[in-house]
Amino acid sequence: MANRTDPAAKSIRGTNPQNLVEKILRSKIYQNTYWKEQCFGLTAETLVDKAMELDHLGGTYGGNCKPTPFMCLVMKMLQIQPEKDIVVEFIKNDDYKYVRILGAFYLRLTGTDVDVYRYLEPLYNDYRKLRQKLADGKFALTHVDEVIDELLTKDYSCDIALPRIKKRRTLESIGSLEPRKSVLEDDFEEEEEKEENEQIDGLDNGVDERDYYHGRSPIRERDRDRRRESHRYRDRDYDRDYDRDYDRERGRGRERDRDRERDRDRERERDRDRDRDRDRYRIREEKDYGREREREKEREGRERERRDRDRGRRRSHSRSRSRSRDRKRHGRSSSPKRRADGPDEPKKKKEKKEKKDDGTDHPDPEIAEANKLRAALGLKPLKL
Amino acid sequence: MLEVVLNDRLGKKVRIKCNEDDTIGDLKKLVAAQTGTRAEKIRIQKWYTVYKDHITLRDYEIHDGMGLELYYN
Numbered sequence A: 001m002a003n004r005t006d007p008a009a010k011s012i013r014g015t016n017p018q019n020l021v022e023k024i025l026r027s028k029i030y031q032n033t034y035w036k037e038q039c040f041g042l043t044a045e046t047l048v049d050k051a052m053e054l055d056h057l058g059g060t061y062g063g064n065c066k067p068t069p070f071m072c073l074v075m076k077m078l079q080i081q082p083e084k085d086i087v088v089e090f091i092k093n094d095d096y097k098y099v100r101i102l103g104a105f106y107l108r109l110t111g112t113d114v115d116v117y118r119y120l121e122p123l124y125n126d127y128r129k130l131r132q133k134l135a136d137g138k139f140a141l142t143h144v145d146e147v148i149d150e151l152l153t154k155d156y157s158c159d160i161a162l163p164r165i166k167k168r169r170t171l172e173s174i175g176s177l178e179p180r181k182s183v184l185e186d187d188f189e190e191e192e193e194k195e196e197n198e199q200i201d202g203l204d205n206g207v208d209e210r211d212y213y214h215g216r217s218p219i220r221e222r223d224r225d226r227r228r229e230s231h232r233y234r235d236r237d238y239d240r241d242y243d244r245d246y247d248r249e250r251g252r253g254r255e256r257d258r259d260r261e262r263d264r265d266r267e268r269e270r271d272r273d274r275d276r277d278r279d280r281y282r283i284r285e286e287k288d289y290g291r292e293r294e295r296e297k298e299r300e301g302r303e304r305e306r307r308d309r310d311r312g313r314r315r316s317h318s319r320s321r322s323r324s325r326d327r328k329r330h331g332r333s334s335s336p337k338r339r340a341d342g343p344d345e346p347k348k349k350k351e352k353k354e355k356k357d358d359g360t361d362h363p364d365p366e367i368a369e370a371n372k373l374r375a376a377l378g379l380k381p382l383k384l
Numbered sequence B: 001m002l003e004v005v006l007n008d009r010l011g012k013k014v015r016i017k018c019n020e021d022d023t024i025g026d027l028k029k030l031v032a033a034q035t036g037t038r039a040e041k042i043r044i045q046k047w048y049t050v051y052k053d054h055i056t057l058r059d060y061e062i063h064d065g066m067g068l069e070l071y072y073n
Helices: A023-030 A033-038 A044-052 A069-080 A084-092 A097-110 A113-125 A144-153 A168-174 A185-205 A207-215 A218-234 A238-248 A254-280 A286-308 A311-332 A344-358 A365-377 B024-035
Strands: A129-133 A139-143 B002-007 B013-018 B042-046 B067-072
Touching (some): A033 A069, A044 A069, A097 A113, A129 A144, A139 A144
Parallel strands (some): B002 B067
Antiparallel strands (some): A129 A139, B042 B067
């Protein structure tokens, strides 16, 4: 019968070699005209002739999943199970690139891990173009090394699930394979040397400029900003921060700071109003309420001073204020969160809004999970 | 949001929550995530009408609770 595996064939991965191709695809191949006409009674030699006539590779295409001739020949090879040296010959031949790919594909399906890496990796150097038939029937351009990379890294190609092989690192660690030596290694070494030489030359030229930039290097500014922001989130001490920053940026950035202060003050005023409204509706102890009032009074006083822009008075007041605030910190921890973050606040609000847009924060756990899956697939969240 | 039921009459019956303006291709991806088959292998039919990937559920007039047939390519 035409579709039975050669009785002398060995079983691959514990089963009939033809079972490497799953049932639906297998039946599609058996019903295919190309299989029935051209692949009947093929032997290893006549198979080579048929392989030389190939002009594209691919899986199934079209609405009813028609297999390509490439698929049919792969199936035929699984059926007759040629010897390993014949397959290696297919791979080694240089003239016919589709014969090479056919051999490589068959070896990936049936060969051992070591064989797969040993015979397929040299094919990385082959840059020839290939024609690939996509699932909608159109052709696409690909290259030999791209196909080999797919075979070695992915686990699904041409509509066939590729058997799992061990990773290269595992094989190297047990010693069956040597570490991979890329053909481009020499080129990489040359490039590295070139880069090093360039760096050395560059350092000699721009020393002065570098020093200047080191003084105000972006990294240090970033650290400063980060430290400043982290304190804001704790929502105490921003006055102390302000002083620290003030001292540091005395030379250059005072203008910037002043502007930022102004913004901060504006934000704080807004917050104060908001907080006042909010606080009115909250159940509080007398202690906290008293403390809040004191804090607000102090803030007003602080702003007045800032408006004066008197450095000395501000500093001394800040010191006393921070001391008194230390005392109050223990009490404040129980009071509601107060945010006077200035420019950070709108940013944080935006982040919160974005998360909610994603829908993964929905109270119903089923919908939240569904939205998470949809986000992972790249779909928009559910419209409720 | 609507919920469709897909049944392959061989033991796999899944309920999928989706939007009306999702395409059939998106629905296949969601089914694939839930059943474990690959999205390209799934075929969604209603009697002899095979549903195409690029058309939305709203255009196919698929409503909440409707049952679809799940086949494989």
